[in-house]
Amino acid sequence: MKTIPLTEIPLIKPGDDLSEYILESLKNQELALKNKDILVIAQSVVSKAEGNIVDLSSIEPSSRAKEIGKKIDEDPRRVKVILDQTQEITRLGHVLITLTNHGFVCADAGVDDSNVEEGKVTILPENPDNNAEEIRKKIKKRTGKEIAVIISDSWGRPFRLGAVGFAIGIAGITPLKHLKGEEDAYGGQLETTKIAPVDALAAAASLEMGESHEKVPAVLIRNAPYESGEGSISELFRSEEMDLFR
Amino acid sequence: MKTIPLTEIPLIKPGDDLSEYILESLKNQELALKNKDILVIAQSVVSKAEGNIVDLSSIEPSSRAKEIGKKIDEDPRRVKVILDQTQEITRLGHVLITLTNHGFVCADAGVDDSNVEEGKVTILPENPDNNAEEIRKKIKKRTGKEIAVIISDSWGRPFRLGAVGFAIGIAGITPLKHLKGEEDAYGGQLETTKIAPVDALAAAASLEMGESHEKVPAVLIRNAPYESGEGSISELFRSEEMDLFR
Known part of the structure; x- marks a missing residue:
């Protein structure tokens, strides 16, 4: 191979x-x-070609996103994007493990801020x-x-x-x-x-x-x-x- | 590659x-x-070359091995071999997840009965x-x-x-x-x-x-x-x- x-x-x-x-x-x-x-x-x-990019400046964090953001020291707007991709929080400790809307279990619902312009994130x-x-x-x-x-x-x-x-x-x-x-x-x-x-x-x-x-x-x-x-x-x-x- | x-x-x-x-x-x-x-x-x-093979017929299961064997429908002698390789049971459900003596977390402490003669198991x-x-x-x-x-x-x-x-x-x-x-x-x-x-x-x-x-x-x-x-x-x-x- x-x-x-x-x-x-x-x-x-x-x-x-x-x-x-x-x-x-x-x-x-x-x-x-x-x-x-x-x-x-x-x-x-794949996400970028499909336009699955979220500009964090357009996000209004919910109170739950603010609460979780505080707990895990994370931008509450990013947490809001994660929660929107999530059907269930699997574990919440120093990181956020989620069951995504698709059915994947992974950290942060696959929301990623690497390899994208600053201030933006890709979603799966x-x-x-x-x-x-x-x-x-x-x-x-x-x-x-x-x-x-x-x-x-x-x-x-x-x-x-x-x-x-x-x-x-x-x-x-x-x-x-x-x-x-x-x-x-x-x-x-x-x-x-x-x-x-x-x-x-x-x-x-x-x-x-x-x-x-x-x-x-x-x-x-x-x-x-x-x-x-x-x-x-x-x-x-x-x-x-x-x-x-x- | x-x-x-x-x-x-x-x-x-x-x-x-x-x-x-x-x-x-x-x-x-x-x-x-x-x-x-x-x-x-x-x-x-590697296990076989090193002689890390256990003949199950030589094993006397402990009462704990018998109890776990009953719970997960497994040969209690094999369970005894697993427990000997284990520093901590991480989860016990339909399978046995263990923290091995090395520090690996895996099922059955890596005890394997495939690719070895019948009635024997390899240990890590x-x-x-x-x-x-x-x-x-x-x-x-x-x-x-x-x-x-x-x-x-x-x-x-x-x-x-x-x-x-x-x-x-x-x-x-x-x-x-x-x-x-x-x-x-x-x-x-x-x-x-x-x-x-x-x-x-x-x-x-x-x-x-x-x-x-x-x-x-x-x-x-x-x-x-x-x-x-x-x-x-x-x-x-x-x-x-x-x-x-x-």
């Missing part, structure tokens, strides 16, 4: 067609897409599976190639320091691989029943993307072992009753 | 020298190690950093190359279904990259202060390893962007007061 950073993609503005920039970057790097290639694209540019796309599918279809139309698309974000984890890439939207790839019934190297039945290839691919891509000034908002992954298929990122959501931490 | 599965490694027995098998596999695949290559090696083979190495360092040193001696070594395991996650690879022991690589003070693509200061490249690398390798009959216990990663350095996997441990889930 090979991960190739896609460079020379300009800073994205609302309304930009991401698939065009990606195809242009591939061309500049003399890369022709192949069937079964995977494109991992950073949430920040409303339906990242749709963004992935749209890009997959456009690229199929332009190149004829059957690829998979993963929209990724960098999240912290409970128990472990340091962020890694997670998949937040997918198209053309089965998100959860069921192993139950398969044999291990000793002919035994496997106990671990599921793996999450889309998160592993997002994590791999996150190494090439970096987090800062690298300006690599997309990564091509080639020759990855994965199953093509339909599917939604929601297949990775743990139900509340199977989640010991909610 | 490129991930290359190392094949033709035989089933490992206690006392085997893993670095010899890895070098043999590289030779068979006509791969010469280069400086800054990374070897990701599955916990299962006592000090996986030491295993990684030993392999790194042996390979340096044999090839002259400065590489990094990551011992990996596949773990489930809170909030997300599906296992992915995590690093459990490291050598020659900085586990946590601090970004504080770096600039993003817009010249702003970064809020996300740390990323965990060793977990991302373990996740990438886990795609090539698979979980079942693939018999790929090690993966070579080439051209990965990483910082060489000393360090311990314990740098990724979240302290209890910074962990909203403990």
Whole structure:
């Protein structure tokens, strides 16, 4: 498997067609897409292309946002944006862990003030599976190639320091691989029943993307072992009753 | 970055020298190690080479192990092995989440009955950093190359279904990259202060390893962007007061 950073993609503005920039970057790097290639694209540019940017100066914080902002030492206007993206506060300690309207559990509902103009934040796309599918279809139309698309974000984890890439939207790839019934190297039945290839691919891509000034908002992954298929990122959501931490 | 599965490694027995098998596999695949290559090696083979295998028939379950076994529908002898590896039970629901003697938070203290003979389980190495360092040193001696070594395991996650690879022991690589003070693509200061490249690398390798009959216990990663350095996997441990889930 090979991960190739896609460079020379300009800073994205609302309304930009991401698939065009990606195809242009591939061309500049003399890369022709192949069937079964995977494109991992950073949430920040998907959000920006879709116009999911909030100018904090336009936000009037609620009293709840002010209260939480005080508790976690955070701009109450930013807290208001987070609460608008949240169906439930999962934990409130030194950070705010939320169940987003989509069903993701992550810090700050994915509201991000890095890689955007000062005083603004990006919010997660409303339906990242749709963004992935749209890009997959456009690229199929332009190149004829059957690829998979993963929209990724960098999240912290409970128990472990340091962020890694997670998949937040997918198209053309089965998100959860069921192993139950398969044999291990000793002919035994496997106990671990599921793996999450889309998160592993997002994590791999996150190494090439970096987090800062690298300006690599997309990564091509080639020759990855994965199953093509339909599917939604929601297949990775743990139900509340199977989640010991909610 | 490129991930290359190392094949033709035989089933490992206690006392085997893993670095010899890895070098043999590289030779068979006509791969010469280069400086800054990374070897990701599955916990299962490290544990087996070190003899960290427990025959369940030799275990007398304690009354606490019997009680927990009944609650989670698990062999009480296996529960006894898990408790011996555990300094604290973090959560006890439909599964057993433990703080291992090392300081990892994971299900079943990493006790695994896949990819080992029936009736036996592997337990995590006592000090996986030491295993990684030993392999790194042996390979340096044999090839002259400065590489990094990551011992990996596949773990489930809170909030997300599906296992992915995590690093459990490291050598020659900085586990946590601090970004504080770096600039993003817009010249702003970064809020996300740390990323965990060793977990991302373990996740990438886990795609090539698979979980079942693939018999790929090690993966070579080439051209990965990483910082060489000393360090311990314990740098990724979240302290209890910074962990909203403990």
